[in-house]
Amino acid sequence: MFKKLLVANRGTIAIRIIRACRELGIPTLSVYSTADKDALHVRMADESVCIGPPAAEDSYLSIPSILSAALTYGADAVHPGYGFLSENGDFAEACQRSGLQFVGPRARHIRLMGDKPRARRIMKRAGVPVLPGSDGKGVTELRDALADAKRLGFPVLIKAAAGGGGKGMRIVRDAKELERLFPVARAESEAAFSSRTMYLEKYLEHARHVEFQIVADNFRNVIHLGERDCSIQRRHQKVIEESPCPVLTPRLREKMGKAAVRAAEVVGYSNVGTVEFLLAPNGEFYFIEMNTRIQVEHGVTEMVTGIDLVKESIRLAQGEPLKLKQRQVTFSGSAIEFRIYAEDPDRHIPSPGIVSSHHPPGGLGVRVETALYDGYRVPVHYDPLIAKLIVHSDSRELTMVRARAALREYLVDGIRTNIPLHLKILHDPDFIRGDYSTGFLKRYEPPSNRRPVEPPAAKAS
Amino acid sequence: MEVREIKALIALMSDHGLVELEIEDKKGKIRLVRGGVAHAVETNSVAPATAKPAARRSRAPEPSAELSRDGAAKPLELGENQRIIESPMVGTFYRASAPDAVPFVEEGATVRKGQTVCIIEAMKMMNEIEAPFAGRIVRILVENAQPVEYGQALMIMEVG
Numbered sequence: 263m264f265k266k267l268l269v270a271n272r273g274t275i276a277i278r279i280i281r282a283c284r285e286l287g288i289p290t291l292s293v294y295s296t297a298d299k300d301a302l303h304v305r306m307a308d309e310s311v312c313i314g315p316p317a318a319e320d321s322y323l324s325i326p327s328i329l330s331a332a333l334t335y336g337a338d339a340v341h342p343g344y345g346f347l348s349e350n351g352d353f354a355e356a357c358q359r360s361g362l363q364f365v366g367p368r369a370r371h372i373r374l375m376g377d378k379p380r381a382r383r384i385m386k387r388a389g390v391p392v393l394p395g396s397d398g399k400g401v402t403e404l405r406d407a408l409a410d411a412k413r414l415g416f417p418v419l420i421k422a423a424a425g426g427g428g429k430g431m432r433i434v435r436d437a438k439e440l441e442r443l444f445p446v447a448r449a450e451s452e453a454a455f456s457s458r459t460m461y462l463e464k465y466l467e468h469a470r471h472v473e474f475q476i477v478a479d480n481f482r483n484v485i486h487l488g489e490r491d492c493s494i495q496r497r498h499q500k501v502i503e504e505s506p507c508p509v510l511t512p513r514l515r516e517k518m519g520k521a522a523v524r525a526a527e528v529v530g531y532s533n534v535g536t537v538e539f540l541l542a543p544n545g546e547f548y549f550i551e552m553n554t555r556i557q558v559e560h561g562v563t564e565m566v567t568g569i570d571l572v573k574e575s576i577r578l579a580q581g582e583p584l585k586l587k588q589r590q591v592t593f594s595g596s597a598i599e600f601r602i603y604a605e606d607p608d609r610h611i612p613s614p615g616i617v618s619s620h621h622p623p624g625g626l627g628v629r630v631e632t633a634l635y636d637g638y639r640v641p642v643h644y645d646p647l648i649a650k651l652i653v654h655s656d657s658r659e660l661t662m663v664r665a666r667a668a669l670r671e672y673l674v675d676g677i678r679t680n681i682p683l684h685l686k687i688l689h690d691p692d693f694i695r696g697d698y699s700t701g702f703l704k705r706y707e708p709p710s711n712r713r714p715v716e717p718p719a720a721k722a723s
Numbered sequence: 724m725e726v727r728e729i730k731a732l733i734a735l736m737s738d739h740g741l742v743e744l745e746i747e748d749k750k751g752k753i754r755l756v757r758g759g760v761a762h763a764v765e766t767n768s769v770a771p772a773t774a775k776p777a778a779r780r781s782r783a784p785e786p787s788a789e790l791s792r793d794g795a796a797k798p799l800e801l802g803e804n805q806r807i808i809e810s811p812m813v814g815t816f817y818r819a820s821a822p823d824a825v826p827f828v829e830e831g832a833t834v835r836k837g838q839t840v841c842i843i844e845a846m847k848m849m850n851e852i853e854a855p856f857a858g859r860i861v862r863i864l865v866e867n868a869q870p871v872e873y874g875q876a877l878m879i880m881e882v883g
Contacts, residue, residue, distance in 0.1 A: 312872040330845035
């Protein structure tokens with residue numbers, strides 16, 4: 263059992279980790295920047311240490327500051343949560359070298375899956391289907407990108423080899439557009455990941471984003487906990503996630519689940535992770551990438567399986583074996599998660615400020631994960647995700663009814679949120695039928711924000 | 724002025740979000756500066772009037788009522804020409820270069836600008852903390868070998 267666990271994160275996931283530790287009886291040490299001195303995670307942890315100024319590079323992303331806090335205050339484990347240092351191989355390695363157990367996979371697995379072209383090669387060799395795309399180590403020059411695009415046929419997706427979070431990603435529909443947008447995407451990748459290496463993938467129209475949660479112990483046992491459909495995205499950022507995926511048949515679920523397990527097995531992965539696929543309308547599916555951490559939307563899987571994924575990640579990091587076999591995993595009902603962002607719902611721009619009153623919804627099957635409280639100031643320095651509403655019931659129909667009621671009940675005064683957008687989506691006939699793909703949210707995009715380079719999804723190929 | 728009255732003033736300040744309060748009457752003069760606000764001047768390693776408690780303890784997940792109260796740490800009484808030396812990092816505070824060595828400074832010592840006054844050990848690295856200006860060390864606020872956080876007050880210095 264860990265003696266003390268340092269929570270290397272803030273906001274909703276820091277709260278989530280602290281709660282899991284309480285159930286396990288592990289004392290917690292939270293770290294915070296000066297902008298977060300009034301944050302809830304600082305209050306909830308057993309101990310809290312200020313590690314730096316507001317800029318994330320000098321606090322939540324500062325490896326020396328976090329390790330120094332862990333060593334000075336006697337922690338023996340570090341949970342990175344999601345974002346910040348969660349997918350930084352150097353951080354995982356530095357933890358191990360300092361005698362701290364990193365709650366997550368080994369550093370080499372983080373690095374391997376972080377190198378997207380390399381992950382593609384390994385998956386292809388293991389028989390996991392991947393989209394047609396750039397071979398080898400990726401491309402840095404426009405003429406190589408053009409050659410790849412010609413071979414694949416337009417439209418293609420430009421992606422950053424070190425990518426994540428939609429940065430450095432562009433859809434292009436002809437050579438002219440590629441010439442214009444390849445340098446832009448490469449510059450974005452260079453700024454975000456200090457990497458000029460890009461790769462191209464065939465762009466699939468009307469595809470759904472369906473990901474599988476996997477759980478693995480240190481003894482090469484791997485199981486999956488079913489899927490989450492995360493197709494409701496805006497600019498490659500997820501907004502709504504649900505499980506089960508409304509169009510997945512039991513046969514397809516089994517096939518995709520097996521592919522996800524194989525993806526983790528071939529590299530000897532351990533701890534929790536997510537294998538992301540694109541699902542085409544014809545039922546073909548393709549590996550996109552693997553996320554080597556707990557996901558924002560892990561709560562959806564928790565509701566339908568009854569398994570506490572954060573506790574599981576800590577247990578596995580302590581070297582405990584998996585308790586469940588694949589056939590013992592059962593799924594019950596339907597869960598949908600709504601990400602509540604501090605943003606202007608009409609213009610989609612961030613809306614930080616003081617939350618004068620916060621009244622979350624409640625009742626059977628209604629779960630709110632948040633670090634908000636009355637009088638809390640949403641800082642300008644970090645992610646605008648302020649709450650996650652996760653609704654669960656026996657059927658997708660009832661879950662949607664319950665979600666509409668819960669969203670109407672949810673009051674956040676003082677700042678603006680995207681709750682009105684969620685309500686619009688919940689009344690959209692296509693969403694209600696479960697008939698949607700990754701292009702769905704374009705219909706709710708304010709006209710001024712619409713990118714001319716990405717025509718509406720309705721234009722079929 | 725009685726302690727009771729000062730307490731009432733402090734409560735009033737936090738209720739109305741006041742950072743500084745100066746009152747003069749027949750009985751005398753009092754100036755109160757509330758802590759927790761020093762972070763407004765992050766660019767400067769020497770910030771006024773705040774001492775932060777070492778590793779804040781808060782066992783219970785008390786809801787919002789408590790949250791608004793504790794925003795400010797206990798204020799340090801500072802004279803007009805006194806300044807605080809804050810820790811620029813999280814780590815362990817040492818007053819000397821080795822366990823048996825003579826401390827860099829004692830209370831009352833006069834120091835040059837740039838003179839080492841203590842060490843913060845972080846990640847096995849010894850970081851020398853220098854006096855930000857010439858003056859006198861009035862008080863040393865942290866015990867030797869104690870953990871300190873970013874921004875924690877280490878010493879009070881007097882200009883001159």
